[in-house]
Each structure stands twice: as structure tokens, then as C-alpha cells.
Amino acid sequence: MLSKIPANPPPRLVLKFFKMFSHYDDIQRARHLFDKIHEPDLRSWTILISAHTKHGFPEEALNIYNTLRARNVKLDTYVLLPVAKACAASADLIKAREVHDDAIRFGFSSDTLLGNALVDMYAKCKYVDGAKRAFDDVKVKDVVTWTSMASCYANCGLARQCFGVIRNMGLNGVRPNSVTVSSILPACTELKDLNLGREIHGFVVRNAIGENVFVSSALVNMYASCLSVRQAEFVFVNMFRRDSVSWNVLLTAYFSNKEYEKGLGLFHQMRSEGVKLNQASWNAVVGGCVQNGLNEQALDKLRQMQDSRFRPNQITITCVLPACTNLESLKGGKEIHGYICRHWYFKDLTTSTALVSMYAKCGDLDLSRRVFDMMTRKDTVAWNTIIIANSMHGNGNEAVLLFHNMLGSGIKPNSVTFTGVLSGCSHSRLVHEGLQIFNSMNREHSIDPDADHYSCMVDVLSRAGRLEEAYEFIQRMPIEPSAGAWGSLLGACRVYKNVKLGRISANRLFEIEPDNPGNYVLLSNILGTAKLWDEASKTRKLMRDRGIPKTPGCSWVHVRNKIYTFVVGDKSNKQSEEIYNFLEDVGKKMKLAGYIPNVDFVLQDVDPKEKHEILCNHSEKLAVAFGLLNLNGESSIRVFKNLRICGDCHTAIKFMAKIVGVHIIVRDSLRFHHFRDGILPGHQRRPFQFQKLQELLL
């Protein structure tokens, strides 16, 4: 057939073939034919552009449009229509503005058909102002015009404006159709307004559009997020027809409402009953597992997903990264980082941010920072992540610096930014900076400080030892001081041995959170240190009487893909003897280097010699020793503790790091502590080897 086309074919003939081939998805051949036309008319151009968009090549469609545009021919609404669609498909705002300008220049912007396409185009680019302008230009607005505008607001998280459009639509005598309803239901989902949702449901029933799968799926979703899973189930069960999305919606509904067993059950059912699964189904399950703390299962489902020939996408990857974080699996996180690089997913803002967070929480701040620095675009969440990462690792100065860089690059801070940077200030005792930033919240950024911000400020003052000021600050707070505020003060009373304020804050905490064992233990420790044994035992008795179990402290460390856990005085480990011998030997070295055991942290009333032994028993010391004894060429170890690190251990581990030259990272219930003072100027840090340490200790 092809050979029968003359060398210089008449346009109409080519057009016929062109239509045929574009229909059969053979864009290359269509293009080839098009190129044979000497002077293609506007109709040929239109078909060429729309074929490229329709077959998933919107960028190429826009390139073709550029070529056409360069010829300075007069355009019409029919050619701009597929161009607007191409902009929508590629979410290309720059091109979108050009197209809009062209439409205005040629006087087509009041046209309903083209205007609708322009509104939708801006909606897909998430550019509300443009959509509104295009919308206002349309003279005769039909249901599509109104729906597109409402949909734009809904997708941009402007639910109130969305319903405003719908109200106006009614006032203008246009009735919503099924598309309108399915477009506005997500806005209702966002507002979590069950009553509004029910109202819409009523409209659906009255107008008999419930058989529409878009409408009913959106209803299921709306009920699920308005915390009415039973209603969601009811709508689902009574659906006329269900597609993959409908099933996925219910699946997500179970997981996000903590009913993960039902979620897993439904997924099993979907697979066994031959429901057509898609990538989103797997994402829902993988993400659902993580949401519900089923971290291993999430990784398992990821493997199953790949076995079922589904490729994990950015969303899958972003969903599972927190599973690595929760498992403290730096290794697993790095594997996923590799996958991200291989698939170019690092271009995705959300995915990169998740990576930054994962590295920080797994204890590798350097890698976290490296990923952050590689990001080409950074939004508020990305900046918040790196600020929080630095605060979490005790780098308050860096957190403050990053905060100012963020402002400098024109990114707006939100309330999370301030909790992040202020907690950094407290960890690094940056009182002046903390106060300054706190005061700027309202003045410069119009953000009202909430309970967390006030607690951070109490922490800033308390940790710096300014306990009386912190107490005054609490009393002058315009909102009810939260447990966080009193907790910071109490914690600092332990460090600075302030019995008076310790009693006050603990008693407030006993009222606010009577079931938190930590507060009783802290007060009892403060009293014990002050040798007020009677009062200390009264506090412990109060705790017992209220039936509050004390959380046992434990520490753990990852060695060769296994987690080894230690409790105080633990002797269950195979290498226990080695551990205690090591601690004794290194202890001697430490004392020579100037370490003085701080027996304040022993709360039993026993003789000094025994106190020293008790200190050596602490779970974090045991875990650190075990980690050091099992180093495999690494220059750092990571130890985790469920409670806050003991003050003596903090000092002791600092000395250990110095003596053995290993970077020791301890993550306790509050943050990461880095001990790496062992590097002397001019000395290269070498991987630690056990033999060398033995020599050193002899």
C-alpha cells in the first residue's frame, strides 16, 4: 500500500492514510507520511498533533506545535484544542501559558469548547490563577466549564473554593452531572465533612447516577476518609459495577482506618477472585502495611509485586522507604536508593525527600545531606526534612543555617519548620537564636506558635540551664502548657539537679499523663540524686499503686543483618564474657584519659564500689561494646536505645570513641548522639580492628 503513494501526494490522500495509521498507533509512519506533504493545511497539523497526544507523546505534540507556530500562520480553535490537551497531559505550565496567550491573541478565549480545554489544562498544571482567568473569559459556560473549574480547586486542595464554584453553578442554572459529582467528592473527602458528603450522596440517589463507577468509587472513598468504613463498605457492596479503582479505594479505606487485617484479607480475595490488579493496588497494600507498622510484610509485598511483573514506581518506593527507617535498616534503604537511581526516580521531589529522611533516621546524616544537596528543586517539606535531620543529630547550628538558607531561597516556612529548627536550638543550647526565631514566627511569617512551639522554647531555656526562666515562660504561656513543656522542664531538672522545679513539673505531669512511667522515674531519680531517699521511694510507690509498669531500658545494635538486644546487666549474649572484659579493660584506659564515673546516675543506696559496677552494666554500654567487638572494617557503629541515654554512659561512650577511634552513634528516644572525638588533628581515621584495640589496652 505504501509504495502506491506518489512521490508528491495530494494532501487529502495523505490525510486519509494518516488517519488510518494514527488509529493503529503507528505514529512513526504517520509522521513519515505527513512529512511527504508539501504544504500541509491546518487540518493535517491538527490531526498530527492530536494523534501524538492521544498516543501518549504530549511533549512531541508540543514540539510539532512549535514548528507550526514558527510559520506564523493563522490558527483556529480546532488546532489549539489538542495543543491544550498536550499541555494538560505533560503538565507543562510554561507551554500552557503560551497556548493561552495564543488563544487570547487570536480572539478564541471566549469560545466554550477551547475555554473548557484551557481551564482543564491549567487544572492539570495545578495553576489556579490561570484556570480562573481562562474560566472568567468563557462567555457561555456549560457544565464542563463549571466542572473543570471546580475540579481544579478540588485538586489544588482548595475545597472551600470548589464548593463556591458549585454554588455559583447552581445560581447560573446549570445542573451538575455525574462527572461534576465525582470531581467534587474528593474536596469533601479533604474537608472530612460527613454531612456534606451525605448531602451529595442524596443528590446521587435522587438523580440516579449511583450506577456510575466514578461516582460510586468516589463515594466509597469519601465515606472511608470521613471515618465511616462501614458506610464505605455498604456503598461498595451495593455498587452496580466495580473496576480496579473501586477495589483499590476500599483497600486503602481498610488500611488507613487501621483495619489492616481486613485490608490484607481483601487483597487476598482480589487476587484469588481474579480482580484486575494494577500498580495502585500493590501500592495500596505496600503503603498500607507500612502505615500499620507491618514493616517486614511491606518489604515482602514489594517482592511479591515484582514477582507479579509489576514495576514499583515513585509512589511504591516512597511508601516503602519508611519501612527501612522503622527497621533501622540502612542496608535496605541503600538498596532502594540504588533502585531509585537506576530508574531516575531521584528526579521526583517526594521520593528524594523520603530518601533524605530515611538516611537521617537510620543514623547517616552525611548521606542524608548529600541526597539533599543533589536535589534540583526543594519545597517546604524538603527543607523541613533536612532541618529536622540536623536537629535530630544535634547539629543545631547547621539547622539554624539551613533555616536561613531556606528563607533566602524564597521557600515559605510552615509550623513544622519552626518545631524543627527550634528543637535544634534546644539541643545545641542556642538560646539567643531560638528566641529570635520564635519571635519571628508571628511577626515575619504570620504563623501562630502552637503547643509544640511553646514546648520547644521551654526546652531551649531548660537545656541551657535557665530553669527559672523556663518555669516563668511556662506560666506566661497564652495556651495551656502541654506535657511536652512540663516534660522538658522535668528532664532539665534531672540534669541540673533542681528538686524544687522537678517536684512542680512532675506533679503537673502526673495529672496530665498519669500513665507515663518516665515521669515517675525521672522525679524519683532527681530525688535519689539529692539523697532524698524517702521521698524517692514514695514516688516509686505512687507509680506502683497506680499500676504503671516501668519501661525496662534496652539497647540494640545491628551486626551482620541481625539485631542484638541488651538489657541492664545482660549476660545472655554468647560474647558476654568478652563484653565485660572489654568494658573493664577500656574502663581502665578511660580513667587514665580522665574519665570519672558519675555515680549520680546510680540510684540505689549502695557503696561506691558497687555503684561503679552498676554503671558498667548499662544496656547502652553493653551494646556499644558488642558493636565494637564485632566491627567488620567499618569506621562507625550505630546503637539504639528505647529510653534516653544515661548521663554517665554519655560521658563514657565519648571516651570510648576517643580511645578506639570509632565513630559511635547512639540513637535514644529523643535523638542521635554522635561520639567521634577520637580523631586527632592530622590523623586519618582508620577502620577499627579488634587486634589493634587489644594491643592498645595492654
Added chain:
DNA sequence: ACTTTGACAG
């Protein structure tokens, strides 16, 4: 023509 599901910071 416009429509339903899916994530990152605390």
C-alpha cells in the same frame, strides 16, 4: 470535553 485510587517533614 470535565470525573474515582496512590507518598515525603512533626
